[in-house]
Amino acid sequence: MNLLQVIDPVAFSLGPIEVRWYGVIIALGIVLAYIVAQREMVKRGFHQEYLTDLLIWAVPLAIIGARIYYVIFKWDFYSQNPEMIIQIWNGGIAIHGALIASFLTAYFYTKNKGTSFWKVTDIVAPSLLIGQTVGRWGNFINQEAHGGEVTRTFLENLMLPNWIIEQMYIEGKYYHPTFLYESLWNFIGVIILILLRKVNLLRGEMFLFYLTWYSVGRFFIEGMRTDSLYNGDLRQAQLISLVTIAIAIVLFVYRRVTIKPAVRYLDK
Numbered sequence: 001m002n003l004l005q006v007i008d009p010v011a012f013s014l015g016p017i018e019v020r021w022y023g024v025i026i027a028l029g030i031v032l033a034y035i036v037a038q039r040e041m042v043k044r045g046f047h048q049e050y051l052t053d054l055l056i057w058a059v060p061l062a063i064i065g066a067r068i069y070y071v072i073f074k075w076d077f078y079s080q081n082p083e084m085i086i087q088i089w090n091g092g093i094a095i096h097g098a099l100i101a102s103f104l105t106a107y108f109y110t111k112n113k114g115t116s117f118w119k120v121t122d123i124v125a126p127s128l129l130i131g132q133t134v135g136r137w138g139n140f141i142n143q144e145a146h147g148g149e150v151t152r153t154f155l156e157n158l159m160l161p162n163w164i165i166e167q168m169y170i171e172g173k174y175y176h177p178t179f180l181y182e183s184l185w186n187f188i189g190v191i192i193l194i195l196l197r198k199v200n201l202l203r204g205e206m207f208l209f210y211l212t213w214y215s216v217g218r219f220f221i222e223g224m225r226t227d228s229l230y231n232g233d234l235r236q237a238q239l240i241s242l243v244t245i246a247i248a249i250v251l252f253v254y255r256r257v258t259i260k261p262a263v264r265y266l267d268k
Helices: 021-043 050-073 095-113 117-142 152-157 162-167 178-199 205-222 236-258
Strands: 010-014 017-020 173-175
Touching: 010 021, 017 021, 021 050, 021 117, 050 095, 095 117, 095 236, 117 162, 117 178, 117 205, 152 162, 152 173, 178 205, 205 236
Parallel strands: none
Antiparallel strands: 010 017
């Protein structure tokens, strides 16, 4: 039996309301990310409710940011169909929009609380990648965010389980499981970031590593995808990735040179 007939994007229904696996998986990613970050936040001296209060603002604003970002780069369509702008349940969010909104929320929240933006983002950096690692499996269920056409033999040579191979069979063709490539890249980043806690980098460098790591992987994987948002002839995600890498490197060097005395990750 073809597994595609088994994996329904709708997890369950509550009367007329359909709860989709995509939303369930995103929620799972947020919960796992929260658990990991919360433990480290308390360990680093933050109040028990600090992260919870931040997420109350950050999560909904991230969803809004993700939608706004997507709509901006699909404006030719949405300008002709404005009633669909709010129909997020029909698909159309972008992770870069979510990240921008989240970082801005964290900046103003930490400023209001009188805490260090760099300290908070260092702590949550592994959790950001945990959320992104898990979240990509929502794309798997929806059979979206995939790469170009490949053969079944190619997928089998990657030693993938059959249930992934079958889910990559879309309208009579097999495709690159780019969701999986990015999920694995992000998971490796999680492990590295957790190990870097023991290295005791300068405050802010964990977050800068996160920005660089994710952007490098996204740049190359985005080049394989068939559903990219474009800015003229350029893939928007690749352009954002290059800009992010450049900014992260400049900030790393600048802060290493100018911050004296240096505050480190494990400092109170």
